[in-house]
Amino acid sequence: DVVMTQSPLSLPVTLGQPASISCRSSQSLVYSDGNTYLSWFLQRPGQSPRRLIYKVSDRDSGVPDRFSGSGSGTDFTLKISRVEAEDVGIYYCMQGSYWPPITFGQGTRLEIK
């Protein structure tokens, strides 16, 4: 199974400041079709998860452009250019390149300082 490891697990950020979350996979996520199926999700308090980013860097519809994804191979990053209050929650990375099983990172809790 592909193990996904996120860091940090807790991320206190001042409003308006940038934030960055790292996600590393135990093996390369480049699939045979050339795509890398690495996604990012945000779960706000009391809500279902929502996908923000897919295939490393493609933003889902309605996701603000302050969110960006990058990376390749085994190392990936989610960046928020300027944190807003609505960004509070738990962020998960997920790999769908080599499944079953689909695997998630442990989650990173973003809070406002």
Place this chain on the structure above:
Amino acid sequence: EAPLLESGGGLVQPGGSLTLSCAASRFMFSNYAMTWVRQAPGKGLEWVSTIGDNFIADYADSVKGRFTISRDNSKNTLYLQMNSLRAEDTATYYCATQAGLDFWGQGTLVTVSS
């Protein structure tokens, strides 16, 4: 109306059974793979099962042989039949579209306890 609406959760005794449903709307359900993901209280996300538009299913090792995923395209509904339930199956169960988990339902809570 939300595109995915789960139901069927509740309290069940260890060893018991429960069937979850996920009603889909506003998209061509029959063309989509569908997935169940669960989240134990205070814990992270765990993939449970995916069924393709070709009805081929995959399962996490933790539920294989106990859970069965199915779909009824005439009713735009996804199911998860859960047997031999254990305390560690206690979680909120979400249905989501595709293996890429584009959209999620609001979840339904399953509690396994005597």
